[in-house]
Amino acid sequence: MSRKMKNKVINNLRIERIAAEGKCVGHHEGKVVFVQNVAPGDLVDVRITRGKSSFMEGEAIKFHEYSKDRIEPFCSHFGTCGGCKWQHINYDLQKTYKWQQVVDQFERIAKVEIPEVLPILGSSETRYYRNKLDYTFSNNRWLTRNEIDSGEEFERNALGFHVPKMFDKIVDINHCYLQGGISNEVRNSLRDFALDEGLTFYDLKKQKGFLRNLIIRTTTTGESMVIVQFGENDASGIEKVMEFLNMKFPEITSLLYIINQKGNETFNDLNVHTFSGKDYIEEEMEGLKFRIGPKSFYQTNSKQAYELYKVARYFAELKGDEVVYDLYTGTGTIANFVAKQAKQVIGIEYVEAAIADAKLNSQVNGLENTLFYAGDMKDLLNDEFIADHAKPDVIITDPPRAGMHEDVVKMLLHLEAPKIVYVSCNPATQARDVALLSEKYIIDKIQPVDMFPQTFHVENVVRLTLKK
Numbered sequence: 221m222s223r224k225m226k227n228k229v230i231n232n233l234r235i236e237r238i239a240a241e242g243k244c245v246g247h248h249e250g251k252v253v254f255v256q257n258v259a260p261g262d263l264v265d266v267r268i269t270r271g272k273s274s275f276m277e278g279e280a281i282k283f284h285e286y287s288k289d290r291i292e293p294f295c296s297h298f299g300t301c302g303g304c305k306w307q308h309i310n311y312d313l314q315k316t317y318k319w320q321q322v323v324d325q326f327e328r329i330a331k332v333e334i335p336e337v338l339p340i341l342g343s344s345e346t347r348y349y350r351n352k353l354d355y356t357f358s359n360n361r362w363l364t365r366n367e368i369d370s371g372e373e374f375e376r377n378a379l380g381f382h383v384p385k386m387f388d389k390i391v392d393i394n395h396c397y398l399q400g401g402i403s404n405e406v407r408n409s410l411r412d413f414a415l416d417e418g419l420t421f422y423d424l425k426k427q428k429g430f431l432r433n434l435i436i437r438t439t440t441t442g443e444s445m446v447i448v449q450f451g452e453n454d455a456s457g458i459e460k461v462m463e464f465l466n467m468k469f470p471e472i473t474s475l476l477y478i479i480n481q482k483g484n485e486t487f488n489d490l491n492v493h494t495f496s497g498k499d500y501i502e503e504e505m506e507g508l509k510f511r512i513g514p515k516s517f518y519q520t521n522s523k524q525a526y527e528l529y530k531v532a533r534y535f536a537e538l539k540g541d542e543v544v545y546d547l548y549t550g551t552g553t554i555a556n557f558v559a560k561q562a563k564q565v566i567g568i569e570y571v572e573a574a575i576a577d578a579k580l581n582s583q584v585n586g587l588e589n590t591l592f593y594a595g596d597m598k599d600l601l602n603d604e605f606i607a608d609h610a611k612p613d614v615i616i617t618d619p620p621r622a623g624m625h626e627d628v629v630k631m632l633l634h635l636e637a638p639k640i641v642y643v644s645c646n647p648a649t650q651a652r653d654v655a656l657l658s659e660k661y662i663i664d665k666i667q668p669v670d671m672f673p674q675t676f677h678v679e680n681v682v683r684l685t686l687k688k
């Protein structure tokens with residue numbers, strides 16, 4: 221950016237709308253200005269932090285008028301914690317903006333003929349809708365400006381969430397509106413216990429300390445899994461912490477711990493020890509049981525996941541004689557969910573542990589018409605694989621945020637399945653892939669689904685039908 225632009229202040233910028241990734245947009249001298257943490261309708265002074273020939277980015281430094289659509293955020297951590305950035309916008313408008321994001325991405329990126337985008341499916345719960353939260357212990361609690369200015373001494377140990385873009389600063393959480401059940405009580409009790417006992421909280425810069433991470437997972441069936449990660453292999457300290465949780469929360473059905481002395485908090489490659497209860501929890505959907513192990517992925521809004529899967533199944537229009545491919549199947553949840561309506565379902569996914577769970581879930585539910593394979597999609601889904609299995613009548617694909625690899629899109633074009641149901645958590649990459657698929661497919665249904673109220677994220681399901 222030119223020096224001239226950096227730190228330049230634009231006065232009285234009217235925020236017009238919300239664009240991709242939740243950024244708000246205004247215009248100044250013909251250029252788009254992206255601003256975070258504002259709402260459409262706000263009138264603000266903006267300090268420019270980044271500028272290119274066609275756009276600028278900035279931060280609001282003074283509000284002259286607040287949008288009439290603003291509401292009071294309900295969480296005391298709003299603004300510091302990066303979790304629920306849209307709490308200042310009412311839920312109906314959040315849904316409108318999410319719907320508009322899908323429309324914009326398809327118009328701007330896909331640039332193909334699309335049907336009317338169906339009204340977004342809202343989440344029945346807009347608070348306490350998550351089934352999994354991941355907290356970090358830190359000896360470097362984030363202090364607010366008021367706290368710093370007060371000159372007082374504050375407790376610096378914290379258990380909470382990372383401040384956006386600051387890997388070593390943690391917002392100490394007193395109440396989180398994202399997860400219900402025992403979640404808030406477990407976190408607060410464990411923090412209080414650790415402070416009383418003088419246990420060390422992790423130093424993220426020096427990579428040392430005893431207490432490192434806390435994961436709480438819950439199900440709609442009332443089960444809960446609590447996983448504590450320790451940065452030191454101190455057997456008596458671990459026993460003390462785990463026994464405290466065990467005694468205080470007998471309702472925990474799976475109490476686990478991990479000794480993690482690596483450079484990061486991921487634990488796919490580490491041993492998970494069971495302190496008490498089972499080593500999995502179980503979710504239920506239409507009478508189907510889904511085992512969720514500590515390393516398994518499961519959609520984080522369980523109730524809305526059911527709505528999402530119903531849309532995918534409805535779009536697939538299964539009659540019972542179809543071969544369905546479920547690409548990026550994870551733990552096989554969609555595959556198992558549609559299995560009773562299909563002749564055969566084949567799920568592919570690259571995490572081997574997830575494929576093991578997918579097979580187990582079929583077994584637990586007595587489903588015998590599923591097959592699961594582990595491997596990278598672009599390598600596994602090839603002519604040889606197709607020759608060894610039946611050709612798909614329906615493909616359901618649910619890739620990660622980056623969308624599908626170009627080779628996978630080419631393979632889908634080559635396969636010519638009559639129907640593709642494309643589920644995505646990133647409409648931008650979905651629109652890009654759909655543009656490529658439009659060589660042989662028409663888009664006949666687009667259904668946005670809100671899985672994450674209070675955030676800008678939107679899930680979207682598209683149905684593509686092979687051109688005659």
Ligand SMILES: C[S@@+](CC[C@H](N)C(=O)[O-])C[C@H]1O[C@@H](n2cnc3c(N)ncnc32)[C@H](O)[C@@H]1O
Nearest residue numbers: 548549550553569570571595596597618619620
């Ligand atoms: C959005 S999740 C979908 C999970 C599943 N459909 C569900 O609803 O639970 C995407 C999945 O794609 C898998 N994945 C990512 N890249 C992959 C690749 N190159 N090949 C195969 N699977 C991949 C991830 O491990 C993850 O399980």
